[in-house]
Amino acid sequence: MTQVAAVLERGPVATDAASIARVATEALLAEVATWPKPGLVSDRDTGSHADMDAALLRASARTLTAWFAELADAGCLDCEMSDLRVIGLRAEAAMLAVTGGVNTHRGAIFGLGLLCAAAGLRQPSSDPRSLGEVVRDRWGAQIARDDEATAGSHGAQARRRFGAGGARIEAARGFPHVYHLALPALRAAAAAGAPATAARVQACFALIAELEDTNLLHRGGRAGLDFARLEARRFLAEGGIAAPDWQQRAARVHEAFVSRRLSPGGSADLLAMAIMLDRLEPASGPGGTPP
Numbered sequence: 518m519t520q521v522a523a524v525l526e527r528g529p530v531a532t533d534a535a536s537i538a539r540v541a542t543e544a545l546l547a548e549v550a551t552w553p554k555p556g557l558v559s560d561r562d563t564g565s566h567a568d569m570d571a572a573l574l575r576a577s578a579r580t581l582t583a584w585f586a587e588l589a590d591a592g593c594l595d596c597e598m599s600d601l602r603v604i605g606l607r608a609e610a611a612m613l614a615v616t617g618g619v620n621t622h623r624g625a626i627f628g629l630g631l632l633c634a635a636a637g638l639r640q641p642s643s644d645p646r647s648l649g650e651v652v653r654d655r656w657g658a659q660i661a662r663d664d665e666a667t668a669g670s671h672g673a674q675a676r677r678r679f680g681a682g683g684a685r686i687e688a689a690r691g692f693p694h695v696y697h698l699a700l701p702a703l704r705a706a707a708a709a710g711a712p713a714t715a716a717r718v719q720a721c722f723a724l725i726a727e728l729e730d731t732n733l734l735h736r737g738g739r740a741g742l743d744f745a746r747l748e749a750r751r752f753l754a755e756g757g758i759a760a761p762d763w764q765q766r767a768a769r770v771h772e773a774f775v776s777r778r779l780s781p782g783g784s785a786d787l788l789a790m791a792i793m794l795d796r797l798e799p800a801s802g803p804g805g806t807p808p
């Protein structure tokens with residue numbers, strides 16, 4: 518499909534708070550629908566999870582739309598990180614209420630929520646920065662400093678045990694793994710004519726190959742993270758989705774993760790962010806269509 522046809526298919530995206538929130542939720546739904554994603558939940562199976570399935574993730578995603586809109590509005594009002602945190606915590610409470618206490622999207626609320634706030638802050642203006650750069654410049658210092666908020670979390674444990682920066686450092690730096698890995702992989706695959714789902718699988722493997730995912734560290738330690746990265750790099754080195762048997766090979770990697778109970782939840786979130794940004798960031802901008 519040509520780039521123009523793809524844009525026409527997607528349609529223009531207004532940048533009011535409700536539209537921004539809709540794009541964020543649709544990105545989470547598209548992520549769930551993508552398969553194979555090593556260790557992660559999809560409509561095919563629950564991956565390495567006994568506590569969640571695709572229906573629960575979809576219910577969680579739909580509950581977050583109103584909170585994404587509130588974060589976009591807060592960004593438009595140039596709110597401080599402390600204000601965004603209050604909204605984010607309320608969104609987490611709404612998520613836990615609809616999931617019966619299961620953490621489906623805590624990291625996604627944070628990452629996609631900050632991008633929504635940045636989209637509210639950036640428009641309407643001729644600001645040439647990416648949404649990730651707006652997050653970095655406006656709230657990055659506060660995010661990097663905000664340590665007490667999650668002292669007991671799995672991510673905090675990964676920071677203490679392995680020195681991993683996790684979701685907070687990724688956000689404070691403007692989501693480099695999204696802009697320099699996932700979004701370019703997504704757009705290069707689409708430009709090469711790959712169907713949307715295959716392009717998303719390619720982007721997911723590109724993330725797993727490089728991201729220091731605190732979910733993998735929490736569940737599998739350094740050996741688990743190294744295994745995941747090695748498997749993803751091997752898939753990409755063998756041609757990724759360009760190989761004729763790519764789906765069978767990706768499914769075998771998925772099974773290998775499941776047998777080790779590995780789940781790259783961070784890569785799932787960053788994949789959703791790339792899907793969202795593919796619609797909100799112009800193709801000529803960051804992560805744009807390769808020459």
Ligand SMILES: CC(C)(COP(=O)(O)OP(=O)(O)OC[C@H]1O[C@@H](n2cnc3c(N)ncnc32)[C@H](O[C@H]2O[C@H](COP(=O)(O)OP(=O)(O)OP(=O)(O)O)[C@@H](O)[C@H]2O)[C@@H]1O)[C@@H](O)C(=O)NCCC(=O)NCCS
Pocket residue numbers: 588601602603604605606620621622623624625626627628630631666667668670671672673682683684685687728729730731732735736780781782783784786787
């Ligand atoms: C900043 C917060 C995200 C808190 O972060 P913290 O560092 O304290 O760690 P966690 O609370 O553990 O959350 C980190 C989640 O972020 C995702 N993630 C992991 N690595 C990365 C990375 N390198 N870059 C970006 N994002 C990353 C991941 O989230 C996804 O996975 C979760 C589901 O998977 P699962 O395996 O089920 O996870 P668990 O239930 O924890 O483990 P099990 O028991 O099942 O084994 C899910 O969260 C996905 O989204 C990490 O889990 C932020 O929450 C925070 O401070 N919030 C306060 C409100 C706020 O400030 N909001 C700002 C405006 S929105």
Ligand SMILES: Nc1ncnc2[nH]cnc12
Pocket residue numbers: 548549556557558559564566574621622625780781782785786
């Ligand atoms: N598809 C998925 N599977 C497991 N954890 C996730 N967190 C966000 N999306 C996920």
